[in-house]
Amino acid sequence: MTQQLAGMLEHFRDVDALDLSNVEPLNQPIPLTNVLRDDVVAPSLDRDEVLASAPAAQDGRFRVPPIVGLEE
Amino acid sequence: MSPSRRTVVDVASAVANGSLSAMAVLEENLAAITAREAEIHAFNLVTVDQARERATQIDADVRAGKTVGRLAGVTIALKDNMCTRGVETTCSSKILAGWKPPYDATVVRRLADEGAVFVGKTNLDEFAMGSSTENSAFGPTRNPLDTSRVPGGSSGGSAAAVAAGFATASLGSDTGGSIRQPAALCGLVGVKPTYGMVSRQGLVAFGSSLDQIGPFTTTVADAALLMEVIAGHDPLDSTSLPQPAPSLAGELGKGVQGMRIGRITDMPAGSSPDVLAQLEAAFDALRNAGATVVDVQMPSMLYGLTAYYLVAPAEASSNLARFDGVRFGLRVDAKDVNSMYGATRAAGFGDEVKRRIMLGTYALSAGYYDAYYGKALKVRRLIADDFATAYAKCDAILTPTSPTVAFKFGDKTSNPLAMYLCDVFTIPTNLAGHAAMSVPFGTGEAGLPVGVQILAPALGEAPMFRVAAELERAR
Numbered sequence: 158m159t160q161q162l163a164g165m166l167e168h169f170r171d172v173d174a175l176d177l178s179n180v181e182p183l184n185q186p187i188p189l190t191n192v193l194r195d196d197v198v199a200p201s202l203d204r205d206e207v208l209a210s211a212p213a214a215q216d217g218r219f220r221v222p223p224i225v226g227l228e229e
Numbered sequence: 230m231s232p233s234r235r236t237v238v239d240v241a242s243a244v245a246n247g248s249l250s251a252m253a254v255l256e257e258n259l260a261a262i263t264a265r266e267a268e269i270h271a272f273n274l275v276t277v278d279q280a281r282e283r284a285t286q287i288d289a290d291v292r293a294g295k296t297v298g299r300l301a302g303v304t305i306a307l308k309d310n311m312c313t314r315g316v317e318t319t320c321s322s323k324i325l326a327g328w329k330p331p332y333d334a335t336v337v338r339r340l341a342d343e344g345a346v347f348v349g350k351t352n353l354d355e356f357a358m359g360s361s362t363e364n365s366a367f368g369p370t371r372n373p374l375d376t377s378r379v380p381g382g383s384s385g386g387s388a389a390a391v392a393a394g395f396a397t398a399s400l401g402s403d404t405g406g407s408i409r410q411p412a413a414l415c416g417l418v419g420v421k422p423t424y425g426m427v428s429r430q431g432l433v434a435f436g437s438s439l440d441q442i443g444p445f446t447t448t449v450a451d452a453a454l455l456m457e458v459i460a461g462h463d464p465l466d467s468t469s470l471p472q473p474a475p476s477l478a479g480e481l482g483k484g485v486q487g488m489r490i491g492r493i494t495d496m497p498a499g500s501s502p503d504v505l506a507q508l509e510a511a512f513d514a515l516r517n518a519g520a521t522v523v524d525v526q527m528p529s530m531l532y533g534l535t536a537y538y539l540v541a542p543a544e545a546s547s548n549l550a551r552f553d554g555v556r557f558g559l560r561v562d563a564k565d566v567n568s569m570y571g572a573t574r575a576a577g578f579g580d581e582v583k584r585r586i587m588l589g590t591y592a593l594s595a596g597y598y599d600a601y602y603g604k605a606l607k608v609r610r611l612i613a614d615d616f617a618t619a620y621a622k623c624d625a626i627l628t629p630t631s632p633t634v635a636f637k638f639g640d641k642t643s644n645p646l647a648m649y650l651c652d653v654f655t656i657p658t659n660l661a662g663h664a665a666m667s668v669p670f671g672t673g674e675a676g677l678p679v680g681v682q683i684l685a686p687a688l689g690e691a692p693m694f695r696v697a698a699e700l701e702r703a704r
Contacts, residue, residue, distance in 0.1 A: 158584060161645055165588065168646055169535045169601065172608050182606030183613055185438040185468070186662020186687070187425045192467040206331040212560035219555050224566045 237303050237398050237451035241344075244302030247291050251284040251302030254397065255346055258304050261394040262348075269371050271389040273309045274317055275349040280304070283346045298343030299458060305340055306390040306399035309350035310357055311442070312431040313337055320433050321365035322355045324577025325558040334431020335466065336400060336442050336459045343458050348396045351386030355579045356549065357407055357435045359383050360651040363642055364581045372415060374677060378635040381411030381651075384445070388415040391445045398455060399445045404436045405537050406630075406655025408443045409667040413630035413680020416669045417445050418452045418697070421655075423687045424662030425470035427456075428463030434548040436541040437468070439659040449668065449697045453477035456690065475690045481698040486519035488692065491623035491684075494524045497531045497653050500632040503673030508629050511670050511681045514703035515627075515696065525619035525626060529611040533657040536612065538649055539592045539605035540660070545582075546589030552577065584645065613661045620686045625696050628654045630667040630680035654682055664689050668697045670704050 204217060213220040235254065243249035262275060290297050307313065310320045312330035319325045333341070341347075354364035362370040362385025372380040373393035380389040384401025388411035391399050401408040403421035412419025420443040427442045434440060444455035454477075461474035492512060500508075512522050554560035554573035561572035578586070592601035619626060631651055641648040658665040664687065667680040681700060685693035 158580065158587075161584065162588060162591075165538065165646060166591075166601075169539060172532050172535050172604055175529075175532065175608065175611065177604060177607040177611075180607040180610050182603060183610040183660075184606060185424075186613065186660070187468065187470065189425070189468065189470070194464060202331050207556075210328050210331065210557050212554055212558070221555055221566050222563060222569050 234447065235397055236448050237300065237446060237454055238448070240303050240397055241300050241454070244287065244291065245297050249302070251287040251346060252281070254302050255280055255284045255304055255348070258348055258395055258397075265373070265393055266395065268376060269373055269389050269393050270368055271351055271370055271386045271393060271395055272306070272349040273319055273321060273352050273367055273386070276316060276347060279316070280346050280348050287344055287346065299454065300340060301344035303345050303398065304348050304396045305345045306348050306351050306387055306396040307337065308353055308384050308387045308399070308401045310353060310402060310433040311337060311400065312433070313347070313350065316350065318350065318433070320356045321353045321367055322577065322579065322582070323366045323559060324552045324573070328557045330431070332431060335428035335463045337431065339459050351384070351390050351399060353386055354383035355582050356433070356545070357383040357402055357404055358545070358581050358585055360406070360410055360648050361641065362386060363638065364579060366579055369638065372635050374416060375635060375675065378637050378677070379414065381414035381631070381635065383407040385411050387445050388412055388417055388419070391415070391417055391447065398451055400442055400459070401445055402432055402435075402440055402442050403659065404439045404541060405659050406652040408445065409655050409665060409680065409682060410631045410651060412445055412667045413669070413678065414635040416678030417447060418449055418666065418668050419443065419445050420452050420456060420666040421658060421664065422456065422460060423470070423664045423690065425468050426460045426472070426688070426690070428466040428469050430463055430465040436544040437548060438544060439541060449694065449701045450478065450481055452666070453481060453694055472688065477690060477694045480691045480694045483695050484518055485515050485695055485699045488520040488625070488695065489623040490515050490520045490522050490696065491525040491619055491626035492522050493527045493530065493626060493628060495526050495528055495530070496628060499650070499653070500629050501634070501674065504629045504631070504633060504679050507671040507673060507679040508627060508681060511627055511700055515699060518699050518703070523623050525622055527615045527619060527657070529608065529615045530657055531653065532608050533612050533660055534649060534653055536605040536608035536660055537652070537656040538588070539601050540609060542585040542589030543592050543602050544589070546586045546593065549582070549586055581645070609660045612657050616657070616661050616663065616686065624685070624692045625689065626684040628682045628684065630654060630682040634673045634675070634677035634679060658684055663687050664693050666693060666697055668700050670700055
């Protein structure tokens with residue numbers, strides 16, 4: 158995979174042939190910015206249904222292995 | 230009438246007026262699935278019981294004189310990256326195996342509201358990353374027209390399902406050609422709508438600024454009807470355009486008299502002669518129908534590959550961070566949370582997904598951002614500018630959809646770049662956010678179908694469908 162990635166990065170240098178100095182980047186194609194909705198309460202997903210598909214849950218929360226407190 | 234030749238339009242009207250039962254349509258599909266699915270592997274899951282329940286309900290509604298929707302009894306297969314409430318949604322990845330979403334994608338709700346019957350979830354390249362459906366964690370899909378060949382990808386299962394008569398129509402998603410290329414390779418109509426026209430809510434994200442959902446059908450009229458149902462503003466998708474769904478059925482009979490069709494004079498080389506011959510025949514057909522063919526230039530087209538294979542992996546590397554073994558799908562347990570993330574991803578993602586995540590994070594990393602991701606965004610602008618110049622001179626552009634007809638299994642799996650080159654004609658549309666579709670037009674090598682791609686500007690679905698209908702009449 159290392160070789161494949163190196164080959165791809167080499168291929169991607171083809172754009173070095175282009176003069177991009179005065180070109181503005183295009184992040185996304187549509188003229189919409191900061192789309193917000195009215196701040197009103199609306200129904201959302203059922204918590205139990207969401208937690209039911211998690212690998213582990215406890216007390217209404219996702220359960221994960223220790224995050225802090227483990228010394229190497 | 231063989232099941233694969235039933236059209237969406239015919240089924241919907243016959244079921245609604247009671248001359249055909251939804252169950253009869255479904256049973257035809259299920260019989261075809263029983264006969265050939267073991268060989269084709271179009272589906273990750275066939276939802277037989279739910280489909281029969283639904284068909285029964287629709288037939289009861291028709292008998293009771295209730296209003297049924299515009300898609301009454303139309304059997305539809307869904308690409309397995311669209312969320313279906315309570316029905317497993319895997320993206321053909323081990324990391325999501327077993328996950329049952331707690332909600333339906335907006336497109337799923339819209340189809341259901343119009344009376345569609347879902348037959349199952351179709352196979353794809355893992356997380357829609359690929360052009361042959363060989364990258365699925367659950368094994369490849371075979372092309373029903375020649376099972377020694379790929380159906381294309383990434384929506385290969387959705388294309389194969391319709392081509393094999395397993396469903397009347399299907400939905401796929403298109404990030405760089407993943408609807409149009411399999412449509413071409415399986416002899417179907419496939420539409421990549423304007424970015425923002427069809428809600429992405431409930432579509433598992435790959436490249437968020439590129440992804441669009443669209444239909445696979447056997448006819449242009451069917452594609453138009455499905456677009457009218459699934460398109461239109463959705464407040465649940467912040468990139469959804471404010472426009473209502475376009476009215477397309479009325480466009481189909483208008484013809485192309487007076488339309489200007491662009492021919493790209495500096496089109497990237499490498500297409501096979503059989504494909505180029507059909508493209509020429511398509512230009513002739515449109516000319517004979519009263520259109521004018523005009524020369525346009527797309528000097529940036531070839532560079533679209535580089536821009537796409539940096540932008541899409543960059544966005545994917547961010548989107549796929551959510552698969553961390555915490556909220557859904559696979560978890561490989563480990564002593565702390567960081568080791569758990571690593572072990573889960575190492576076991577859950579396939580090689581192509583890992584390749585693209587690494588490529589994406591590399592392209593976005595501090596030392597290489599300007600050299601890769603930053604440059605890719607500038608090339609993206611050049612492509613949009615080239616299109617703007619071209620569309621000042623024409624209403625739509627024709628190209629091949631794929632440089633070749635369906636290729637054999639294993640032909641391109643050893644060299645990712647060769648696989649990426651399949652998308653050279655489809656990628657620029659996604660980068661620009663424009664509309665495009667593939668329509669079958671003649672055959673090439675080994676009698677396999679050739680797809681001609683129609684490109685149109687943003688919100689150019691109406692002229693695009695006029696051209697598509699004309700090509701369908703001429704083929």
